[in-house]
């Protein structure tokens with residue numbers, strides 16, 4: 001074999017080892033969250049040195065070297081930043097750890113905070129089904145989640161209240177990000193008298209919209225166990241129901257991260273019910289979808305990676321998928337809609353406005 005061939009082989013080995021060991025990224029992140037390192041750095045008020053981090057974590061100083069190696073990896077992976085702080089006097093500067101934009105999203109009390117989202121993904125309820133992914137290809141159940149628990153994901157949420165609560169809080173934390181852009185897309189909601197957030201969970205998004213547009217009547221439709229303890233406000237109402245059977249009439253329907261959890265057939269059924277719900281508004285009504293649009297050609301790998309992770313998660317836990325624009329279009333036409341517009345304003349997710 002010539003040296004170029006060997007070079008390619010070693011490159012392939014590095015790539016393979018990166019894939020083999022990528023669970024280490026997840027486990028290190030999980031460890032940082034469980035130890036509360038983002039909160040410690042945040043409450044320190046400035047970058048924290050290793051000895052001070054050891055002290056704050058109340059661990060044996062003999063373990064400093066191990067903590068240093070964990071932090072080195074987490075700096076490398078972009079969770080934390082490494083910087084220098086003054087040691088005081090004439091002494092040299094000392095290395096210290098700071099929050100990166102990524103770990104700022106894990107500080108409790110900060111908004112938005114995605115800690116719950118991470119914990120709901122790491123939880124055995126959602127991580128155990130991955131062990132049966134290979135077996136599932138030879139089995140009859142609709143997904144590995146079913147193979148593991150014998151029931152579907154939404155039913156599981158009602159039977160395991162501890163996980164159900166964590167999952168709903170995870171979705172609230174994900175929706176907290178909406179606050180950042182809702183003012184930028186006022187025109188999307190302007191002129192609407194009413195909106196139903198279908199599968200709206202604990203109402204995080206509907207609450208943001210109802211506060212921003214006090215004249216709009218907002219309704220959250222979700223399963224009974226999800227909304228049972230929630231209080232209506234002046235212009236926000238919680239309704240228990242099944243989106244496959246009936247969606248209350250309104251000027252607009254919002255479906256945030258709902259359709260990606262369902263098969264094409266189920267999506268068409270939900271979209272048809274949505275179209276019925278806005279029919280009173282004639283051509284003026286619309287359905288607003290906030291979901292992933294896969295665009296491997298144009299997106300950078302940093303964006304495509306998490307989109308494809310979500311796609312596999314939808315395969316393992318529920319019956320859904322992430323879709324390319326042509327797949328979305330097919331669903332809209334099948335459900336009887338005539339046009340749509342895609343605006344990629346939510347990072348990983350886009351706003352898809354669909355017209356009757």
Ligand SMILES: C[S@@+](CC[C@H](N)C(=O)[O-])C[C@H]1O[C@@H](n2cnc3c(N)ncnc32)[C@H](O)[C@@H]1O
Nearest residue numbers: 171175199200201222223226241242243256257
């Ligand atoms: C992925 S979550 C999205 C929650 C929320 N839209 C958000 O983005 O924060 C899907 C939601 O659909 C709800 N759901 C599942 N099946 C439903 C049904 N048949 N009718 C109404 N809601 C349902 C779930 O309880 C859950 O709150």
